[in-house]
Amino acid sequence: xxxxxxxxxxHEGEEATSAESTALSDxxxxxxxxxxxxxxxxxxxxVKNAHPIRAILDELEGKCPEAIExxxxxxxxxxxxxVQVLKAQKQIADRLQQEVRDSSKALAESAVDEIKSLNDxxxxxxxxxxxxxxxxxxxxxxxxxxxxxxxTVDHNLSxxxxxxxxxxxxxxxxxRQAYQLxxxxxxxxxxxADNNQVIExxxxxxxxxxxxxxxxxxxx
Numbered sequence: 529x530x531x532x533x534x535x536x537x538x539h540e541g542e543e544a545t546s547a548e549s550t551a552l553s554d555x556x557x558x559x560x561x562x563x564x565x566x567x568x569x570x571x572x573x574x575v576k577n578a579h580p581i582r583a584i585l586d587e588l589e590g591k592c593p594e595a596i597e598x599x600x601x602x603x604x605x606x607x608x609x610x611v612q613v614l615k616a617q618k619q620i621a622d623r624l625q626q627e628v629r630d631s632s633k634a635l636a637e638s639a640v641d642e643i644k645s646l647n648d649x650x651x652x653x654x655x656x657x658x659x660x661x662x663x664x665x666x667x668x669x670x671x672x673x674x675x676x677x678x679x680t681v682d683h684n685l686s687x688x689x690x691x692x693x694x695x696x697x698x699x700x701x702x703x704r705q706a707y708q709l710x711x712x713x714x715x716x717x718x719x720x721a722d723n724n725q726v727i728e729x730x731x732x733x734x735x736x737x738x739x740x741x742x743x744x745x746x747x748x
Contacts, residue, residue: 556591559584567603572617575610578603 552560563584566574582604585597592600 553591556588559588560592560596563600571613574603575606575613578606581606 563581566578566580566584581600585600585604588597588600
């Protein structure tokens, strides 16, 4: 704040005395250059000690244009603003600290929210993992059942060639037997019905004898 005022005063003084600067003595110009060195200090340093400027102003009294003296006189007593500057600087520092605190608080709250979100996400992921693991176990059991079924089918398939071979051998065997029997058989007269009738007629003789005996014995 004060550095701006000093700068503004300097700028205005420069414009007011630009025409008169050539009339300044070399000694006066040297003192003004020395004054500039002090004025270019940080304002917090200048309000602590403006004695060198006062000393230079005393030496330049009556040697400078009025505009320059008017601009330099307040700077010679700028120490009177020491408390104001310190207070303003402290408030700036406190405000910055408050902003840092608020920012840290916001970051901490954001971190808490993010942690909660991650914990919720973790719970969901673990639940989904459990479902997937259960599905994996079920599929593994199903795969094991299918593998066993495939093994059974493979075993059955492996038995078929040998069974076919065995049946082919039996077929050839029975074919030869049938051929041999066919060659040895002679034509058979009559029919099975005729044969059965003959057997039944003879059996009637047996049954008739049984009946007569039973009647004689009183068994009927």
